Amino acid sequence: MTPLARLIASRIRLSGPLRLDEYMQLCLLHPQHGYYATRDPFGRAGDFITAPEISQMFGEMIGLALAQTWLDQGRPAPFTLAEIGPGRGTLMADILRAIRIVPGMAEAAQVTLVEASAHLRGVQRERLGDIVHAGTAAELPEQPLFLVANEFFDALPIRQFQRMPEGWAERIVALDPQGRLSLGLAAPEPGPDAPLGEVRETCPSALPVIAEIAGRIARHGGAAILIDYGNWNGRGDTFQALRQHAPEDPLANPGEADLTAHVDFLPLAHAARAEGAQVSRMIPQGPWLERLDIGTRAARLAAAGDAGAGAALHRLTAPGEMGQLFKVLALWSPTAPAPPGFDPLETHADNA
Numbered sequence: 001m002t003p004l005a006r007l008i009a010s011r012i013r014l015s016g017p018l019r020l021d022e023y024m025q026l027c028l029l030h031p032q033h034g035y036y037a038t039r040d041p042f043g044r045a046g047d048f049i050t051a052p053e054i055s056q057m058f059g060e061m062i063g064l065a066l067a068q069t070w071l072d073q074g075r076p077a078p079f080t081l082a083e084i085g086p087g088r089g090t091l092m093a094d095i096l097r098a099i100r101i102v103p104g105m106a107e108a109a110q111v112t113l114v115e116a117s118a119h120l121r122g123v124q125r126e127r128l129g130d131i132v133h134a135g136t137a138a139e140l141p142e143q144p145l146f147l148v149a150n151e152f153f154d155a156l157p158i159r160q161f162q163r164m165p166e167g168w169a170e171r172i173v174a175l176d177p178q179g180r181l182s183l184g185l186a187a188p189e190p191g192p193d194a195p196l197g198e199v200r201e202t203c204p205s206a207l208p209v210i211a212e213i214a215g216r217i218a219r220h221g222g223a224a225i226l227i228d229y230g231n232w233n234g235r236g237d238t239f240q241a242l243r244q245h246a247p248e249d250p251l252a253n254p255g256e257a258d259l260t261a262h263v264d265f266l267p268l269a270h271a272a273r274a275e276g277a278q279v280s281r282m283i284p285q286g287p288w289l290e291r292l293d294i295g296t297r298a299a300r301l302a303a304a305g306d307a308g309a310g311a312a313l314h315r316l317t318a319p320g321e322m323g324q325l326f327k328v329l330a331l332w333s334p335t336a337p338a339p340p341g342f343d344p345l346e347t348h349a350d351n352a
């Protein structure tokens with residue numbers, strides 16, 4: 001048992017089973033034993049590799065898309081350039097390099113990173129220098145906001161519900177007869193009809209984050225680009241753990257494995273629209289990057305001697321790699337055109 005597993009088991013003995021979101025919150029952000037509080041999980045030496053770690057092209061494409069959006073909205077100054085869940089700061093470093101080619105944009109940008117982990121804040125300062133940090137999206141300034149979130153929402157705690165003959169039963173973390181962590185079901189409650197055994201997930205903490213971001217964009221202008229693995233109006237059990245680049249039982253090593261779930265983009269889009277922001281149709285990462293002409297950038301890097309540019313392009317865009325698994329959603333000002341590569345979501349649309 002990991003140190004955190006022992007703490008969780010003691011808590012269950014004292015207070016009863018935990019909801020899945022409570023378990024995830026402890027595993028990821030416990031101040032002494034939480035996954036993000038104790039390590040740098042990114043890269044080959046960590047547990048997973050994100051798109052910014054694969055190639056600079058990913059951040060450059062995002063930076064140029066934000067730059068065109070900034071120009072389309074009349075070059076607001078000053079503005080907040082923010083990333084939520086910024087990892088090592090690699091993506092923001094690439095974005096900042098890309099926007100320097102646009103006169104006045106870098107000078108107008110006030111960079112803010114939304115990061116809860118004290119350890120990762122230190123890593124980000126080493127990469128980016130003396131930057132502003134915020135603990136939550138609610139701390140972002142009330143001014144034009146240009147924001148990116150890459151693999152942020154998948155790490156937010158989820159709740160799971162399973163359809164039983166008597167209704168919907170919430171999945172909980174309990175102890176088996178040997179004292180080990182195990183999944184169980186709470187008492188069923190009434191709910192909408194669905195096939196027996198169907199699992200549905202909700203992410204309560206995602207909606208306030210989207211509301212804060214979309215509200216600022218609706219009031220002051222700007223845009224947000226959200227990139228994550230997931231679906232539109234998703235169903236099923238997507239709760240998973242990754243450790244040393246391999247999947248494992250999410251209950252096996254609390255605090256030592258990354259816990260995630262696929263993002264359901266439909267409620268995010270509805271929440272953003274409710275705040276007054278425009279919302280795009282969801283698009284897979286590969287087609288979106290191709291719309292931004294990432295292939296030309298890859299060819300230029302290869303011609304300049306970057307031997308890995310072609311392989312990186314394949315990994316970022318190919319359907320069997322990140323190209324279809326990861327999806328992209330944009331929010332933007334109600335008075336502005338869509339950011340590059342996006343199509344507006346039809347009014348009241350429930351399908352992308």
